[in-house]
Amino acid sequence: MHPASMENMKRCVDWYLPEGDLHVIDLGASDVNGSYRQLMPARVRYTGFDLAPGPGVDVVLDDPYSLPLPDASVDLVLSGQMIEHCAHFWRVFTAISRVLKPGGLAFINAPSAGPIHRYPVDCYRFYPDAYQALADWAGLRLVHCWRDERGPWCDLLGVFQKGGDLQPLTAPPKLAASILREVVHPEPAAEITKGARPYLEVLADLHELVKPGLYAEIGVRRGNSLRLARCEAVAVDPEPALSEALPDRVTLHDCASDDFFFFHGAEAYPRPPDLAFIDGMHLLEFALRDFMNVERLMRRKGVIVIDDVLPNHPVQAERDRQSRVWCGDVWRIVPLLRKHRPDLKLTLFDTAPTGLLVITRLAPANKVLWNGYNRILRDLAAEDATLPPEVLDRSEALEPTRAALAAAISQE
Ligand SMILES: C[S@@+](CC[C@H](N)C(=O)[O-])C[C@H]1O[C@@H](n2cnc3c(N)ncnc32)[C@H](O)[C@@H]1O
Known part of the structure; x- marks a missing residue:
């Protein structure tokens, strides 16, 4: 995972992570230089799905379009650097929509630029209008979408909701917890x-x-x-x-x-x-x-x-x-x-x-x-x-x- 991907997903988490005990799934969870798992608070039950076993992977999927989860059972879906490798990515959105609870969220990151990198294929790049089209296709609402200018990937972030009334942030949020920490070294x-x-x-x-x-x-x-x-x-x-x-x-x-x-x-x-x-x-x-x-x-x-x-x-x-x-x-x-x-x-x-x-x-x-x-x-x-x-x-x-x-x- 590249540094901006973690920064952008942290932004989604800081701004939009719901309160309470949550079941969060990560699609394409293999830990390659970092995992979104590290962004999750202790109250989250986190399950990493991937097509191949590896660090950070809890469940290996046989079929990327069929999640072994009941309907309306998940609070939040995370996915980064995955849908560009997925031949029929729109079917992933259908699966996400099925497993999300009403009001549930999906934070999706995919590149809008960058060189070919096959895992095992590299099919697509996404522009902001693609996320609106995918939301319409899957019956989700696109709450917030931004394109990061930093290369080579120029991440495209989408915050989606199944129903609900979440509104996009339009101004910088205030700090949630103090960062000031006075320390004195014993030496x-x-x-x-x-x-x-x-x-x-x-x-x-x-x-x-x-x-x-x-x-x-x-x-x-x-x-x-x-x-x-x-x-x-x-x-x-x-x-x-x-x-x-x-x-x-x-x-x-x-x-x-x-x-x-x-x-x-x-x-x-x-x-x-x-x-x-x-x-x-x-x-x-x-x-x-x-x-x-x-x-x-x-x-x-x-x-x-x-x-x-x-x-x-x-x-x-x-x-x-x-x-x-x-x-x-x-x-x-x-x-x-x-x-x-x-x-x-x-x-x-x-x-x-x-x-x-x-x-x-x-x-x-x-x-x-x-x-x-x-x-x-x-x-x-x-x-x-x-x-x-x-x-x-x-x-x-x-x-x-x-x-x-x-x-x-x-x-x-
Ligand atoms: C060393 S103090 C600045 C002192 C001030 N420039 C002076 O010389 O009087 C560092 C300040 O950076 C602020 N800070 C920490 N993270 C920041 C961030 N992400 N953006 C802006 N300011 C930040 C802290 O709250 C702290 O007040």
């Missing part, structure tokens, strides 16, 4: 910090140098970096904990950045931002998506700054947070961008506590990261993620003097 050395200047001082200099007309921020917490903006600002944080009220020129969206961009799309900002600060979820794939989403809406001569690219200790770089000072694996965005976007100008700065990356020569129309997203993340997962010495010793980072910052933001 004081794991909490060390260094840096030639505090990052807030350096950000203040960048505001003075760039003089943005619009400032964008992802990850606000107490509002310390957001309050540096003297211009109109649009910020996103699912769980802000502001230390004081924000001025009227700031709009704060209290949702996750992925949801913010999903629902607002090209309208996310009233005009292209000139300066953006990415400091949201400290995990590589989140920082990468934030960069991709922000870059394409920025002014071409704009400046994007990413926080937390220089952890001071390997513990601070753990993906699973272990310390108060936490960077996760955001540092990996530097080699990633160097490799896949050599057109960007990247400058690392030795700021306290955890380093800043300043990015210019933006190319809002560049599609390399969008087209390559799944392959890039798959390749990274196979690479050694040990923190390299040049990250820990900051040997590639510049002292953030005003002159060095001015040079970094110049487009030459």
